[in-house]
Amino acid sequence: MAPAVLVSGGAGYIGSHTCKCLAAAGFLPVTLDNLSTGHRWAVKWGPLIEADIADRAVVMETVDRYRIVAALHFAAHSLVGESMRDPLKYYDNNVTRALAFAAALIDTGIDQFVFSSTASVYGMPVHLPMAEDHPTRPINPYGATKLAFEGALRDLQGAYGLRHVILRYFNAAGADGDGEIGEAHEPETHLIPNMVLAGLGAGSVLDIFGTDYPTPDGTAIRDYVHVGDLAQAHVAALRHLLAGGESLTLNVGTGKGLSVAEILAKGAEVLGHAVPHRLSARRVGDPPSLVADASAIHRRLGWEPRWSDVDTIIRTAAAWHSSQRGAGKAG
Numbered sequence: 423m424a425p426a427v428l429v430s431g432g433a434g435y436i437g438s439h440t441c442k443c444l445a446a447a448g449f450l451p452v453t454l455d456n457l458s459t460g461h462r463w464a465v466k467w468g469p470l471i472e473a474d475i476a477d478r479a480v481v482m483e484t485v486d487r488y489r490i491v492a493a494l495h496f497a498a499h500s501l502v503g504e505s506m507r508d509p510l511k512y513y514d515n516n517v518t519r520a521l522a523f524a525a526a527l528i529d530t531g532i533d534q535f536v537f538s539s540t541a542s543v544y545g546m547p548v549h550l551p552m553a554e555d556h557p558t559r560p561i562n563p564y565g566a567t568k569l570a571f572e573g574a575l576r577d578l579q580g581a582y583g584l585r586h587v588i589l590r591y592f593n594a595a596g597a598d599g600d601g602e603i604g605e606a607h608e609p610e611t612h613l614i615p616n617m618v619l620a621g622l623g624a625g626s627v628l629d630i631f632g633t634d635y636p637t638p639d640g641t642a643i644r645d646y647v648h649v650g651d652l653a654q655a656h657v658a659a660l661r662h663l664l665a666g667g668e669s670l671t672l673n674v675g676t677g678k679g680l681s682v683a684e685i686l687a688k689g690a691e692v693l694g695h696a697v698p699h700r701l702s703a704r705r706v707g708d709p710p711s712l713v714a715d716a717s718a719i720h721r722r723l724g725w726e727p728r729w730s731d732v733d734t735i736i737r738t739a740a741a742w743h744s745s746q747r748g749a750g751k752a753g
């Protein structure tokens with residue numbers, strides 16, 4: 423029987439791609455999701471338990487029923503702007519409910535846990551690229567809640583032996599190479615899907631926030647990692663824990679930065695025409711560049727990005743959004 427893994431947030435963007443990858447690697451992904459931002463259609467590789475992560479009885483019953491061996495925790499709120507307007511919503515879901523989830527797991531005897539953290543825990547870069555020992559000074563409640571839960575995990579390990587891998591993602595992008603699932607956030611705040619939607623005439627004109635950054639072309643630079651590569655990083659982290667490996671905190675990025683202008687140029691090439699856009703002012707709190715030092719994840723888990731080149735990221739995102747326009751599903 424395939425070992426079962428509990429995937430909170432498995433109906434969401436990164437969680438659903440990871441479920442596909444887990445199934446291909448011989449695991450049964452059991453999704454626990456309240457569908458607050460996720461989608462029933464994205465759960466294809468195992469059962470969906472429609473419930474909140476803080477529902478202790480459901481978590482305990484699910485662990486018992488499926489003989490869960492480990493948990494991957496994606497469920498969270500993750501909009502930076504919203505976190506600034508409504509921090510209580512973020513502390514409630516990303517810390518309080520996440521702790522209730524971890525407590526229920528610990529009480530069932532689960533001691534292996536993979537957590538979706540973020541480069542937002544670092545705040546403004548002091549130097550680039552940013553390794554895991556870069557200072558962590560988040561500049562918004564979203565990053566603060568993720569950092570708070572990271573700290574809690576270390577305490578839970580000390581007291582209850584909860585071994586964990588914390589994965590700090592940089593910018594997730596792209597879609598499943600087979601076109602089965604893809605990104606469908608509402609509202610969509612990420613550059614690449616918004617660019618593709620603008621290019622397909624299915625979204626608003628793309629805003630380019632800031633053209634006067636101290637970068638070679640004046641636009642902001644980020645480290646984009648294909649969602650399929652992120653999914654593989656989770657499988658590698660899970661295998662590490664199942665093999666008895668120690669707790670780790672690892673960046674997931676490529677170590678290469680791409681500017682907004684470079685993405686826009688590649689978008690025009692892939693779509694075959696220019697993407698309608700307008701130049702806007704910088705957004706408060708957006709650093710000029712964020713690039714990962716991703717050498718630790720390579721060293722510790724043997725992980726290497728395979729699909730994170732800009733061409734594959736934009737092609738898979740464009741294929742997904744085009745298919746959804748036809749199907750009238752997402753985007």
Ligand SMILES: NC(=O)c1ccc[n+]([C@@H]2O[C@H](COP(=O)([O-])OP(=O)(O)OC[C@H]3O[C@@H](n4cnc5c(N)ncnc54)[C@H](O)[C@@H]3O)[C@@H](O)[C@H]2O)c1
Nearest residue numbers: 431433434435436456457458459460474475497498500594
């Ligand atoms: N997308 C990115 O670029 C990015 C970057 C860094 C970190 N992350 C982190 O990765 C994780 C997944 O991000 P995503 O882009 O797939 O988000 P998403 O919104 O697509 O997925 C989150 C899923 O969690 C579910 N969920 C939220 N709160 C829940 C609760 N209390 N109980 C049960 N289910 C709940 C939602 O319904 C959704 O299916 C998040 O923790 C996010 O903070 C994402």
